[in-house]
Amino acid sequence: MxxxxxxxxxxxxxxxxxxxxxxxxxxxxxxxxxxxxxxxxxxxxxxxxxxxxxxxxxxxxxxxxxxxxxxxxxxxxxxxxxxxxxxxxxxxxxxxxxxxxxxxxxxxxxxxxxxxxxxxxxxxxxxxxxxxxxxxxxxxxxxxxxxxxxxxxxxxxxxxxxxxxxxxxxxxxxxxxxxxxxxxxxxxxxxxxxxxxxxxxxxxxxxxxxxxxxxxxxxxxxxxxxxxxxxxxxxSCPCSKDSFTESMTVISPSEIMEMIKEDHGAEVCCHFCNKKYFFNEEDLKQILERQAE
Ligand SMILES: [Zn+2]
Missing domain, CATH: 3.55.30.10 (Hsp33 domain)
Structure with missing residues (x-):
């Protein structure tokens, strides 16, 4: 029930x-x-x-x-x-x-x-x-x-x-x-x-x-x-890759560059439901592009 x-x-x-x-x-x-x-x-x-x-x-x-x-x-x-x-x-x-x-x-x-x-x-x-x-x-x-x-x-x-x-x-x-x-x-x-x-x-x-x-x-x-x-x-947790993309745009470009060069991607975990989202190099580059807009 x-x-x-x-x-x-x-x-x-x-x-x-x-x-x-x-x-x-x-x-x-x-x-x-x-x-x-x-x-x-x-x-x-x-x-x-x-x-x-x-x-x-x-x-x-x-x-x-x-x-x-x-x-x-x-x-x-x-x-x-x-x-x-x-x-x-x-x-x-x-x-x-x-x-x-x-x-x-x-x-x-x-x-x-x-x-x-x-x-x-x-x-x-x-x-x-x-x-x-x-x-x-x-x-x-x-x-x-x-x-x-x-x-x-x-x-x-x-x-x-x-x-x-x-x-x-x-x-x-x-x-x-x-x-x-x-x-x-x-x-x-x-x-x-x-x-x-x-x-x-x-x-x-x-x-x-x-x-x-x-x-x-x-x-x-x-x-x-x-x-x-x-x-x-x-x-209920409404988190999505899009919502994390949104919140990642506040990370400094130099930190994102580091994620690309050293880790070739980034994994983020939702605090509320423990769901993991993986951002590959291409995803991270797109976040950099958005920041530059
Ligand atoms: Zn969540």
């Missing part, structure tokens, strides 16, 4: 809520990058958050997230679009830390404070917008919640979950984003806060046998929401 995201409105349209099952998406990321469990959890949570943020985009809009902490992971990079496609990578995929004092994957230690969370939005026809906050926890759910409050002035709550088997296989991944819409009553916000606080283990609620609406019901109550849209989501 493919991954799915549900967009809904709850409490008489006072609350916007997105829930996502990203189990296949995060499994794919784990396989592409051979991430170890703490890195899988961190990259997985970033991918889930990116899917949730991107669910507010329209048409050709895109967004990119960068999380740069001081821990062993280095930088986490993800991007997503309005079609539910997401991709990402982490500088150091082989991070496997001891469980934290609560017996959970220690994402906060792997990310490491101090650090920054940056979200860049490319809205079709407009100027790109970049918002940035300092990391406040490193567990990422709280950091995205903080980002939305500070940088986008939208009171929100994120829940992000990745459950991993001892053999590194991703058992489940997913989460939710709740946004309080203008005009929502205090009673609604209070009740929602209580519900989130008593939710229990999020990974138990992203159970494929129950379906994604189970999580929705637990969050806002049965019959208390209406579904606006359901969308397929997936790990």
């Amino acid at each position: 493919s991954d799915q995201l549900i967009k809904a409105l709850a409490y008489d349209d006072q609350i916007r809520i997105f829930v996502v099952d990203a189990t296949q998406t995060v499994s794919q990321a784990q396989i592409y990058h051979d991430t170890w469990h703490t890195a899988t959890a961190a990259l997985g949570r970033s991918l889930v958050a990116t899917l949730l943020l991107a669910a507010n985009l329209k048409g050709e809009d895109k967004l990119g997230v960068q999380i740069k902490g001081s821990g062993p992971l280095g930088m986490l990079v993800t991007d997503g679009n309005s079609q539910g496609e997401v991709r990402g990578y982490v500088n150091n995929p082989h991070v496997a830390l001891e469980l934290n004092s609560e017996g959970k994957l220690d994402v906060a230690a792997a990310v490491g404070l101090p650090g920054l969370l940056q979200v860049r939005r490319n809205i079709a026809g407009g100027d790109p917008f970049t918002g940035q906050v300092s990391l406040i926890s490193g567990e990422l759910g709280e950091d995205f919640t903080y980002y939305m409050a500070v940088s986008e002035q939208t009171p929100s709550a994120f829940g992000l979950s990745v459950l991993i088997n001892p053999d590194e296989k991703v058992l489940s991944a997913g989460g939710f984003m709740i946004q309080v819409l203008p005009g929502a009553s205090e009673e609604t916000v209070d009740e929602l806060e209580k519900r989130i606080a008593s939710l229990g283990k999020l990974s138990d609620l992203i159970d494929q046998s129950q379906g994604l609406s189970y999580l929705l019901e637990k969050l806002v109550g049965e019959g208390n929401y209406r579904v606006i849209a359901t969308q397929q989501v997936a790990y």
Whole structure:
């Protein structure tokens, strides 16, 4: 079964809520990058958050997230679009830390404070917008919640979950984003806060046998929401030889000459999907010609 995201409105349209099952998406990321469990959890949570943020985009809009902490992971990079496609990578995929004092994957230690969370939005026809906050926890759910409050002035709550088997296989991944819409009553916000606080283990609620609406019901109550849209989501990298040709035109001509003379070509590898592209001498000469234009 493919991954799915549900967009809904709850409490008489006072609350916007997105829930996502990203189990296949995060499994794919784990396989592409051979991430170890703490890195899988961190990259997985970033991918889930990116899917949730991107669910507010329209048409050709895109967004990119960068999380740069001081821990062993280095930088986490993800991007997503309005079609539910997401991709990402982490500088150091082989991070496997001891469980934290609560017996959970220690994402906060792997990310490491101090650090920054940056979200860049490319809205079709407009100027790109970049918002940035300092990391406040490193567990990422709280950091995205903080980002939305500070940088986008939208009171929100994120829940992000990745459950991993001892053999590194991703058992489940997913989460939710709740946004309080203008005009929502205090009673609604209070009740929602209580519900989130008593939710229990999020990974138990992203159970494929129950379906994604189970999580929705637990969050806002049965019959208390209406579904606006359901969308397929997936790990997807649109890279191509053409896109790499484009990015190689920024390399200095002298470096390209060196690739021609010494290596008789160049191999580039996509960070997001590990696909390799080979540029022979003729390809490199064409890049030089383009630069000279
Ligand atoms: Zn790629």
